Amino acid sequence: xxxxRRAPHGxxxxxxxxxxxxVGAAFDQEVSMAFVGDGVFQLKQAQDTSGIGTKNFAGxxxxxxxxxxxxxxxxxxxxxxxxxxVGDLMPLTYEDEEDNDQEKSSITLIDRASLGQLFxxxxxxxxx
Amino acid sequence: MLHTVNKSPYQSDALTTCFxxxxxxxxxLLFEDGIYAAMNNTKFSGAVVVAQQCCTIYVLEPDLxxxxxxxxxxxxxxxxxxxxxxxxxxxxxxxVQAW
Numbered sequence: 512x513x514x515x516r517r518a519p520h521g522x523x524x525x526x527x528x529x530x531x532x533x534v535g536a537a538f539d540q541e542v543s544m545a546f547v548g549d550g551v552f553q554l555k556q557a558q559d560t561s562g563i564g565t566k567n568f569a570g571x572x573x574x575x576x577x578x579x580x581x582x583x584x585x586x587x588x589x590x591x592x593x594x595x596x597v598g599d600l601m602p603l604t605y606e607d608e609e610d611n612d613q614e615k616s617s618i619t620l621i622d623r624a625s626l627g628q629l630f631x632x633x634x635x636x637x638x639x
Numbered sequence: 640m641l642h643t644v645n646k647s648p649y650q651s652d653a654l655t656t657c658f659x660x661x662x663x664x665x666x667x668l669l670f671e672d673g674i675y676a677a678m679n680n681t682k683f684s685g686a687v688v689v690a691q692q693c694c695t696i697y698v699l700e701p702d703l704x705x706x707x708x709x710x711x712x713x714x715x716x717x718x719x720x721x722x723x724x725x726x727x728x729x730x731x732x733x734x735v736q737a738w
Binding site for chain 2: 517518519520521522548549552555556557558559560561562563565567569592593594599
C-alpha cells in the first residue's frame with residue numbers, strides 16, 4: 512500500500528509517489544493507495560497547472576484503473592477537516608471484470624479507525 | 640510589511656506563527672501550498688477571520704487553479720491576485736518576510 516500525505520504541486524512527493532505506484536503495478540504487484548491528511552488534495556478535481564508552468568500529473572490518476580489499481584482509500588476525517596466532500600474529488604472509476612464489467616468507483620471513503628486497521632493488514636507500506 | 644506563506648497550514652506552523660507576529664496594516668500573501676488556508680469551512684477559517692481584522696490577505700490565483708480551486712472556494716474578503724499583483728505587492732512593501 513502506498514500512503515499519500517502531501518498536497519500536489521508544492522512538493523514533488525505526490526508526483527513521485529504516483530510514478531512509483533504505476534511502476535509497481537506494471538510489475539504485477541498488488542497495489543492499493545491511501546490518501547491521508549493533505550494527501551486528499553491529490554485527488555481534487557479540476558486541477559489546472561497551466562498558470563504555474565508545471566506538469567499536471569493529476570490526469571495520470573485516471574490511468575490507474577488500466578494498471579488494475581482500483582483501491583484508493585480516502586480518509587473521511589481528512590476530507591472534513593479540509594472542508595471537502597467526496598464530490599470535490601475526481602470521479603475515478605474502473606470496470607469490474609468479475610461483475611459484468613460494471614463501472615464502479617475506485618475511491619472508497621474510510622474512517623480513521625478503519626484505516627489504521629487496514630494498515631495492519633498490509634505486507635509493505637510506502638509513505639509519500 | 641508583506642508576509643508570504645507558501646506552506647500548507649496542515650503541515651507547517653508557518654501560517655499560525657505569521658498571524659501571531661504580523662502587525663496591523665500588514666499584507667499576507669498565500670501562495671503555493673499556502674493557498675489551502677484560504678478555503679471555506681476549514682479548521683483555519685477562524686484564525687483567518689481574526690487575522691483579517693488587522694491584515695489584508697491575498698491569494699495567488701494560478702496556485703488556486705493548479706490545485707483545483709477557484710475564487711468561489713475561498714473565504715470572503717480574501718483577494719485573489721495574479722503574478723502582476725504579486726509584483727505590485729512587493730513594490731508596495733519595502734520589507735518582505737517569506738515564511
